[in-house]
Amino acid sequence: MRALDPRYAWLRQILGFAVALVIWEGAGRLGLLNPLFAPSPSSIAAALVDLFADGRIWPHLEATFTAALGGLVIGILIGIVLGVVAALVPVVAELLEPVMTLLNAIPRVILAPLFVIWLGIGLASKIALSFILVAVLIFFTVFSGIRQVDRRLVERIVTLGGGRRALVRHVYLPSVSAWILSNLKVAVGFAFTGACVGEFVAATRGLGYLLSFAQSTYNAALMFALIFLILIVVLAIFAAAGQLEKYLLRWR
Amino acid sequence: MSLVGPSGSGKSSLLRAVIGLQQPITGTVDTEVAPSQIGLLFQDDALLPWKTARKNVALGLTFRGVKRQAALARADEWLDRLGLAGLGDRFPRHLSGGQRKRVAIAQVLVLQPKLLLMDEPFASLDAIVRARIIQDVAGLVECEHLSALLVTHDLEEAISLSDHIYLLSRGPRAHLTRDYPVPIPRPRDPVGARTHPSFAPLYETLWRDLSLEVDRLPEAAE
Numbered sequence: 248m249r250a251l252d253p254r255y256a257w258l259r260q261i262l263g264f265a266v267a268l269v270i271w272e273g274a275g276r277l278g279l280l281n282p283l284f285a286p287s288p289s290s291i292a293a294a295l296v297d298l299f300a301d302g303r304i305w306p307h308l309e310a311t312f313t314a315a316l317g318g319l320v321i322g323i324l325i326g327i328v329l330g331v332v333a334a335l336v337p338v339v340a341e342l343l344e345p346v347m348t349l350l351n352a353i354p355r356v357i358l359a360p361l362f363v364i365w366l367g368i369g370l371a372s373k374i375a376l377s378f379i380l381v382a383v384l385i386f387f388t389v390f391s392g393i394r395q396v397d398r399r400l401v402e403r404i405v406t407l408g409g410g411r412r413a414l415v416r417h418v419y420l421p422s423v424s425a426w427i428l429s430n431l432k433v434a435v436g437f438a439f440t441g442a443c444v445g446e447f448v449a450a451t452r453g454l455g456y457l458l459s460f461a462q463s464t465y466n467a468a469l470m471f472a473l474i475f476l477i478l479i480v481v482l483a484i485f486a487a488a489g490q491l492e493k494y495l496l497r498w499r
Numbered sequence: 500m501s502l503v504g505p506s507g508s509g510k511s512s513l514l515r516a517v518i519g520l521q522q523p524i525t526g527t528v529d530t531e532v533a534p535s536q537i538g539l540l541f542q543d544d545a546l547l548p549w550k551t552a553r554k555n556v557a558l559g560l561t562f563r564g565v566k567r568q569a570a571l572a573r574a575d576e577w578l579d580r581l582g583l584a585g586l587g588d589r590f591p592r593h594l595s596g597g598q599r600k601r602v603a604i605a606q607v608l609v610l611q612p613k614l615l616l617m618d619e620p621f622a623s624l625d626a627i628v629r630a631r632i633i634q635d636v637a638g639l640v641e642c643e644h645l646s647a648l649l650v651t652h653d654l655e656e657a658i659s660l661s662d663h664i665y666l667l668s669r670g671p672r673a674h675l676t677r678d679y680p681v682p683i684p685r686p687r688d689p690v691g692a693r694t695h696p697s698f699a700p701l702y703e704t705l706w707r708d709l710s711l712e713v714d715r716l717p718e719a720a721e
Contacts, residue, residue: 399545406539407559407606417558421549498549498590 286468294472308480310452314370314442318377319434323427325378326385331423333386334393344390350383356440359448368449377441381434385427392426393419428495431488439481501649501657503709504667510650513667514539514616517648535563538612540620544603546591552598553578553587556605563610577605581635597628604632608639615640615647621656630690633660637689654705658683659692664705668712679705 251259268288274280275287282290298304329347333340358379362372400418409417427434446455454477461469504510517537546555556574561567578587581601591599600620607615620636621629637660640647651657657664664679683695692698 397545399541399543400547403541403545403547404558407610408535408562409558410562413562417547417550421547425549498592 282467283465284467286471290468291471291475294466294468295475298469298472298476304476307453307457308476310370310373310450310456311439311442311446311454312480314373314445314453315377315435315438317370317374318441319381319438321374322378322381322438323385323434326382327389327423327427329382330386330389331393331419333390340390343386347383347386347390350379351387355380355383356444359445362445363449368451373442373445373450373453376445377438380437380441384430384434384437388426388430389423392423396422425496425499428492431492432485435484435488436481439477443477501651501661501664503651503654503657503664503705504712510667511618514618514648514650517616535610536613538607538610538615540603540607540615540617542619542622544591544596544599546599546602546606548591551588551590552583552594552602555591555602556587556609559606559610573609574605577609578602580639581605595628597624597632600624600628600632601635604636604639608643611643613646615645617647617649617651619651620649622652633689636660637687641685654702654709655693658698658701658705659687659689666705666708666712668715677708 271280271285272288275282275285275290280287286294329343333343356376359372359376362375366372366375396418400422401414404414404418442453443455443458446453447459450456454473458470458473461467461473546552547558550558553571553574556577557565557567557570560570560573565573575587578584578601581604583598583601583605586594586598591602594602600623603620617636621633624632633656639645647660649657649660658681662681662685664681666677666679679701681701682697683692687695
């Protein structure tokens with residue numbers, strides 16, 4: 248067998264995907280698939296175009312984005328602060344670590360109904376869910392990261408005459424940002440999970456809300472269109488996060 | 500001067516105590532110079548991977564209150580002196596092992612220490628690179644009038660670089676056994692020193708005494 252040219256892997260993947268789509272579409276047209284469960288690609292595309300054509304998708308996209316990015320930013324900030332404090336102050340670590348371990352062990356989306364009761368069905372409950380998903384992840388990244396900082400680098404700074412502030416600035420912060428950047432994609436995924444699940448539970452806007460609307464009206468084409476849309480959005484953010492990581496971690 | 504001894508005799512601990520990274524269990528460390536005038540060269544280069552070579556070198560100066568621009572200028576000067584002109588903007592990852600070692604040397608010497616401590620600094624380098632770096636370090640130590648204390652396993656290195664070699668006995672409770680003066684005149688070329696008539700006899704003596712220490716059973720605890 249001839250070896251595959253790895254340069255054209257993407258071409259073969261697209262081709263394979265296209266063939267699958269054609270078979271799917273053909274099966275749909277031949278009446279082999281129930282459109283109620285498995286709508287044909289063309290009707291999904293139509294549903295997608297529809298969403299943008301009348302412009303009613305924008306407020307939903309905006310709501311989900313605001314919730315996810317809000318949760319992401321606050322989650323990263325609070326995660327860093329808690330992680331740094333816990334790593335440097337033993338008492339805080341004693342109190343915080345069990346709580347965080349618990350939060351890490353449970354599927355945190357089960358907190359969604361609680362946040363709706365506390366914060367209402369508006370944006371705040373979605374940001375909160377996004378936040379709790381991201382913050383716990385970042386906390387552990389930072390907390391365990393600081394405790395694993397390369398001792399040799401610490402000694403290097405100390406023997407060059409650097410004090411505590413120099414250590415934080417030149418050793419701890421750069422190490423920590425490297426770990427956070429490596430986890431950024433996971434965090435982005437978590438943030439969107441939080442936003443969508445929050446909207447799914449109770450909301451008046453957002454992609455998750457649209458999904459639950461599609462579910463209640465048995466609109467499979469709309470569901471597929473929304474899933475596809477979320478996929479594209481998250482992939483775009485992944486690409487941006489990847490570029491940021493590549494630039495900031497260029498020393499690696 | 501050099502300090503040689505079997506593994507575990509506390510050579511590294513001694514250096515760490517001198518610079519204050521480690522508290523001696525008993526006794527005190529007396530140095531004639533302030534801690535800020537002591538430079539320590541580690542076994543590994545331990546450069547900050549996220550800083551370019553020149554920023555790594557400038558780091559210690561900025562801790563001492565030198566302005567950023569001035570610190571970077573002096574860093575460049577020292578990189579030049581160590582033969583790294585033009586490589587200042589590279590990250591450690593993009594330098595060879597020998598180049599990283601040179602950056603680490605510049606990082607220490609830019610602070611103009613009076614006493615230079617070296618903890619097996621050349622152990623990880625291959626032979627040619629190592630000989631050249633040793634030559635350069637010896638030259639810099641002489642022209643900057645530094646006192647240097649080298650901890651090493653390598654007797655050739657010890658003889659070719661030092662005026663005095665001290666042998667540390669086997670631990671625990673290791674102590675200095677003897678002072679071996681090196682009768683090779685200065686200024687000297689560390690590579691040329693190997694062909695000096697007194698090199699081979701001294702090497703043999705040191706080798707024999709060090710072997711005896713290594714083979715000696717540890718002292719029974721009281």
